[in-house]
Amino acid sequence: MAETETDKGDNEIATTLYREAQDEIASLRSELYTTRRREWEVKEALTKAEHARDDALRDAEELRQRAAALQAATDRGDHLNAKLQELERQVEAPGAREASSLGLEAAELRQRLGEAERELSAEQTARRRTEELRARAEGDRSRLQRERDEARSQLGIAQRRAAEAEEEQCRAEEDAAQARAELAAYAREGGGSQHGGSMSNLEEEQLRRELESQRDHAAALLKSLEKAKAEAAAAREQAAAASQEDGEGPQKELLDRREAELARREADVERRASELDRREAAVRGGDGQRKDPDWPAPVKGDDASEAEELRERVAGLEATISRLKHTREKLLLEMDEMSATVERLFTENTALSEALVQQREISSKWELQAQEGLLRAEQLKNMLEESAKWGNGEDGPEAEPRSDSERLESELIAERARCADLDLKVRALSAELTKASQHTGEIGRSVLPVLSSIESRILQVVLNTSS
Incomplete structure (x- = not known):
């Protein structure tokens, strides 16, 4: 009777251990399924980010085409300015016989000047719009790059967790198989x-x-x-x-x-x-x-000693299982810490890459503004030389017929001066915008280490609390 009760107790213990192993395997399988599903979602997000990047590239190509069209319009304006200068030289030629024809040409010149001003304003508007679209495209490109990097990091984390879950499942199944084999051996020895x-x-x-x-x-x-x-x-x-x-x-x-x-x-x-x-x-x-x-036969000894030995072996198995669980928890905590460290390093790398891209953009903007400033200074120098030549004209009997042409020349000089003033104001605003962008990037880079340290401290507190 005592032997039957002992066998029942051992069978119940073995059944309990087997059920615990099965529950643990089921939980690991559910974690593996969740990890794989998250990996699939991350891959979908990465595909969407790549599609968005392709759209941004197409928008950038369209912006380049528009810039080429604007450059063609600028060339047409330069051609009109050349014609205007040629007409001005013709106006300066002496001759009372050509006064009436010069008056007609001056009227036509006024009309063309108005058209040129309208084209210039339209060109400036289109240029501002192009700059806005270009800035928006750059912002979308940087955002897509950040999303793609984040999706890659999440994909790597998901793959690593999937591998860890598979390893844990393998360990649990091996432990369960070993426990079942040992319990079967104990049952053969005792029964x-x-x-x-x-x-x-x-x-x-x-x-x-x-x-x-x-x-x-x-x-x-x-x-x-x-x-x-x-x-x-x-x-x-x-x-x-x-x-x-x-x-x-x-x-x-x-x-x-x-x-x-x-x-x-x-x-x-x-x-x-x-x-x-x-x-x-x-x-x-x-x-x-x-x-x-030659295989040894089952040992036939005292039932009480065999039951005691079987209980000791079952207790040893339980201690081994608890030790393995504790080791697994410790390894999981270490893996979480390593994952947090890898994520922090990846975030710092991404921030450094973004800062490098911003510095390159700012340097290219400063270089472009310097080149445009030099070109504009050369244009102003030429305008001053032309105005000096026009102001030193000879007075004589032709002063009366050339009054209209001189008035047109003075108006043209005034309009060019006004355009130059507006262009200088626009360049000053562009320089201020570049400085503001640079200060914003510096502030972001100075705040990022503080945020990363706060995040690491919070993660350490959470790990200590869970442990």
Whole structure:
């Protein structure tokens, strides 16, 4: 009777352990499914970001075409100015006979001057609109780049968590299989009845099936790791090309670390696959060992001592399971800390890349403004020389007929001076806008380390609280 109660208690303990292992495997599978779904969502977001980038590139091409059209309109305006100067030189030629024709040409010149002013205003409006569209396109491009980098980081995190979940599932299934095998061995040593033998055979068959499934799973993991290595090699080549173009190295180092991590995981999976093969060979060789006459028979001793020994072994198994759980929790915490560190480094790298892009844009804007200022100074110098020549004209009997042409010349000079003044004001505002953009970027870069330190402290507090 005592032996029957002991066997029942041992069977209940084994059933409880088996159920706990099954629950843990089910929870790990649900986490794996959630991680894979999140990975799919991240891939979808990355695809959308790439489509948006293509749209932005098309908009930029359209802006380039509009800029070319504006350049053509500017060339037409220069041609009209050349004609106007030619007419002015003709007006300066002496001759009372050409006074009436010059008056008509002056009227036509006024009309063309009005058209040129309207075209100039339209051109300035179109140029401002082009600048706005260009700035908007640059902002969209930088935003899409940030979204793409964030999607890549989330994809990497999701893949890493999926791999961790798969590893945890493998460990849990291996522990459960080992526990079932040991409990079956204890049942064979303690019981020895026909019912116990049939349960042992059933457990062995189930263990073989699970080992087969684990081998298939290990093969699938090897295939996925090979695919991930190929993707990492392609990404490394792209990063090398990008680093040669831009001179940036942190992305290459990050890809090197990821490749090393993938190699380590591949070695781990191969080691686990070899261990599974060894265990499968041991389980398959179990039947032959039992049929061997040299196989030791079940020990027949005191029932109380056997029950006590069985209880001690079950207690040892429970302690091993609790120790493995504690080790797993510790490893998960360390992985979370490593993930947070990687995310922080990736954020800093992204911020540095954005700052580099902003500095390049600001330097190009300053260079463009300097070139335009030099060109405008040369134009003003030419205008002053022309006005000086016109002001030193000779007085004589032709002063009366040339009054209209002189008035037109003075109006033309005044309009050019007004346009030059407006252009200088626009350039001053552009310089102030560039300075404001530069100050904004500097403020953002100064605030980013503070925010990252606050985030790391919050994460450390959360980890300490959870631990």
